[in-house]
Amino acid sequence: MSSGNGAAMRETENHFDVVVVGGGIAGLQSALDLADQDYRVLVVEKQPSIGGRMISLSKVFPTLDCASCITTPKMSAAAHHSNITLMTYTTVDAIEPAGDNHRLTLTQMARYVDTSACIGCRQCEYVCPVEYPDPFEQGMGALRAISVPFANAIPQYAVLNPEYCIGCGACVRACASDAIRLDQQPKTLTVEAGAVVLATGFHLNSTSLKPQYNASRSKDIVSPLQVERLLAPHGPYGRVLRPSDGKIPDSVAFVLCAGSRDQSIGVPYCSRVCCMYSIKQAMLLSGALPTADITIYYMDIRAFGKGFEQFYQNAKAMGISFVKGKVARITPQPNGDLMARVEAIEEDGRVMENRHDLVVLAQGIVPELVSPERLGAAKEEDGFIRRPDPLRPAWTGREGIFVAGTAAGPKDIVDSIMEAGSAAMEASHYLTQKRATADANAPSLELEVIGAASE
Amino acid sequence: MPAKLTEAHRQALKLFREQHSDLDGTLKKYVADFRHERKQITEALRKGAGTVPELTRQTGLPVDQVLWHVTAMRKYGTVQEAGADGDYVKYEFIEQNGK
Numbered sequence: 001m002s003s004g005n006g007a008a009m010r011e012t013e014n015h016f017d018v019v020v021v022g023g024g025i026a027g028l029q030s031a032l033d034l035a036d037q038d039y040r041v042l043v044v045e046k047q048p049s050i051g052g053r054m055i056s057l058s059k060v061f062p063t064l065d066c067a068s069c070i071t072t073p074k075m076s077a078a079a080h081h082s083n084i085t086l087m088t089y090t091t092v093d094a095i096e097p098a099g100d101n102h103r104l105t106l107t108q109m110a111r112y113v114d115t116s117a118c119i120g121c122r123q124c125e126y127v128c129p130v131e132y133p134d135p136f137e138q139g140m141g142a143l144r145a146i147s148v149p150f151a152n153a154i155p156q157y158a159v160l161n162p163e164y165c166i167g168c169g170a171c172v173r174a175c176a177s178d179a180i181r182l183d184q185q186p187k188t189l190t191v192e193a194g195a196v197v198l199a200t201g202f203h204l205n206s207t208s209l210k211p212q213y214n215a216s217r218s219k220d221i222v223s224p225l226q227v228e229r230l231l232a233p234h235g236p237y238g239r240v241l242r243p244s245d246g247k248i249p250d251s252v253a254f255v256l257c258a259g260s261r262d263q264s265i266g267v268p269y270c271s272r273v274c275c276m277y278s279i280k281q282a283m284l285l286s287g288a289l290p291t292a293d294i295t296i297y298y299m300d301i302r303a304f305g306k307g308f309e310q311f312y313q314n315a316k317a318m319g320i321s322f323v324k325g326k327v328a329r330i331t332p333q334p335n336g337d338l339m340a341r342v343e344a345i346e347e348d349g350r351v352m353e354n355r356h357d358l359v360v361l362a363q364g365i366v367p368e369l370v371s372p373e374r375l376g377a378a379k380e381e382d383g384f385i386r387r388p389d390p391l392r393p394a395w396t397g398r399e400g401i402f403v404a405g406t407a408a409g410p411k412d413i414v415d416s417i418m419e420a421g422s423a424a425m426e427a428s429h430y431l432t433q434k435r436a437t438a439d440a441n442a443p444s445l446e447l448e449v450i451g452a453a454s455e
Numbered sequence: 456m457p458a459k460l461t462e463a464h465r466q467a468l469k470l471f472r473e474q475h476s477d478l479d480g481t482l483k484k485y486v487a488d489f490r491h492e493r494k495q496i497t498e499a500l501r502k503g504a505g506t507v508p509e510l511t512r513q514t515g516l517p518v519d520q521v522l523w524h525v526t527a528m529r530k531y532g533t534v535q536e537a538g539a540d541g542d543y544v545k546y547e548f549i550e551q552n553g554k
């Protein structure tokens with residue numbers, strides 16, 4: 001939340017050397033790499049906190065490091081960097097050329113809180129009488145109509161959700177800093193940038209895409225993001241419970257490729273991380289629920305990265321059962337159990353009916369940004385941002401616009417970070433060249449002096 | 456409540472209420488249900504610790520809603536775990552000072 005000076009190419013208050021769209025791990029890494037080279041960077045994030053998907057994960061494959069422990073330092077480094085300005089709760093809606101710069105149109109949503117006064121004390125939250133399903137906890141926990149979004153959110157400012165606020169004024173009375181502004185309105189802003197990095201990330205497609213899995217009929221047919229929260233140290237229940245009735249599950253199943261590699265649901269590609277995060281979740285579940293049976297139904301396991309095959313072998317050695325088979329149907333029973341009908345490929349197509357408490361559907365990774373055209377880029381057939389030059393994988397093919405992380409296609413954290421570094425390098429190179437051209441075209445001081453003398 | 460509302464606060468509240476007037480009553484209904492459910496669960500818990508299925512039997516509310524309320528109350532410090540009963544965790548009410 002700092003605006004530094006002394007950085008390169010500063011022109012006006014709303015001009016930045018680089019604007020990074022998206023404050024997930026990829027965007028933050030690009031921003032830090034550029035800011036360390038003394039470029040002035042603006043990071044625009046549409047959520048009230050930076051951190052992206054990674055801040056909500058439990059532990060990360062293949063190292064099993066605690067996700068929030070390794071994300072929080074990056075978030076805080078970006079927030080405290082003198083060359084980085086953060087704008088949260090703000091979307092980038094359009095990017096257009098403006099001379100040899102880019103003009104970005106932003107919408108800053110109303111937080112109903114004056115961030116220059118809020119100290120994140122949560123007194124407002126403690127007195128607010130309305131609670132609703134917490135999006136950060138995938139609906140499993142509760143959030144009050146005014147709250148600091150989650151414990152390690154950055155920045156630590158309260159946000160009021162007008163959909164659930166009854167306008168009782170209790171928070172206004174409780175706030176000793178007088179920070180609450182119920183008359184705040186959304187704002188449209190424009191900023192200019194020398195270069196842009198698009199790091200808009202991904203979301204998961206719906207668990208209901210395949211009607212044979214009946215996800216809409218049971219709260220225990222869950223998304224992998226829910227499982228991340230169930231496993232997180234400060235997750236909604238403080239332990240692993242099934243969301244329908246709080247039972248401690250004794251049988252959990254994973255269905256791989258439940259939202260990918262299927263033309264009929266519009267995701268013909270492989271989502272690349274589902275095999276690995278499912279194996280990770282299975283391992284963590286077997287730690288959290290030592291007596292539970294854990295089964296992974298798969299067609300093939302794609303463990304292509306460094307250390308991944310070993311990770312897979314470790315999971316097998318831990319007693320997680322891997323069943324090569326096609327899950328034809330999941331049927332919720334009246335007593336809450338889930339029956340999975342599976343064709344076991346390695347047993348000549350024998351059909352099994354297995355009982356589980358909790359079934360996780362490995363959904364597909366789809367781009368968060370629906371219309372890259374509006375942000376100055378183009379779209380690949382699969383919907384992700386196009387990168388026309390195979391030798392420049394961080395370039396969108398548009399002058400000065402680069403891409404990093406899952407905005408360009410499904411990938412894991414390590415690959416997102418590598419691509420972020422590469423996008424930062426491309427942006428830096430582009431700005432240096434632009435400046436060199438500008439310098440070459442500018443009349444030199446010496447010539448002007450000579451010219452003046454000879455007059 | 457510690458502080459009083461100033462005239463500026465009152466104007467802001469008025470504008471907020473105008474801009475979010477809940478014409479079809481969706482929010483009003485949501486909040487009424489929320490309060491009613493929370494009250495029932497609190498009353499059941501005041502009689503003694505219970506599991507989610509037990510609290511469901513006592514209140515007649517949907518079981519997933521009972522779990523959600525207990526989870527919320529645990530987050531905001533009015534409920535804590537009190538051992539387990541078979542496959543279910545038991546929850547107990549924490550009496551707040553002066554309430």
Ligand SMILES: Cc1cc2nc3c(=O)[nH]c(=O)nc-3n(C[C@H](O)[C@H](O)[C@H](O)COP(=O)(O)OP(=O)(O)OC[C@H]3O[C@@H](n4cnc5c(N)ncnc54)[C@H](O)[C@@H]3O)c2cc1C
Binds near residue numbers: 026053200224369412
């Ligand atoms: C269940 C699950 C488990 C996983 N586990 C692991 C693991 O263990 N190890 C691992 O390596 N990887 C794992 N991954 C993959 C990992 O989550 C991603 O690689 C990583 O989070 C990608 O980061 P990102 O910055 O590209 O995207 P995101 O985290 O999605 O960040 C993008 C950000 O951009 C913002 N944004 C989007 N559009 C706009 C806009 N128009 N204006 C402003 N802001 C915008 C979004 O709000 C978001 O904060 C897992 C994924 C899933 C689904």
Ligand code: SF4
Binds near residue numbers: 122125176179180
């Ligand atoms: S709005 Fe006021 S009460 Fe709420 S967290 Fe900020 S300073 Fe504290």
Ligand code: SF4
Binds near residue numbers: 146164166168169171
């Ligand atoms: S005015 Fe809204 S946000 Fe503030 S305490 Fe009342 S319901 Fe909660």
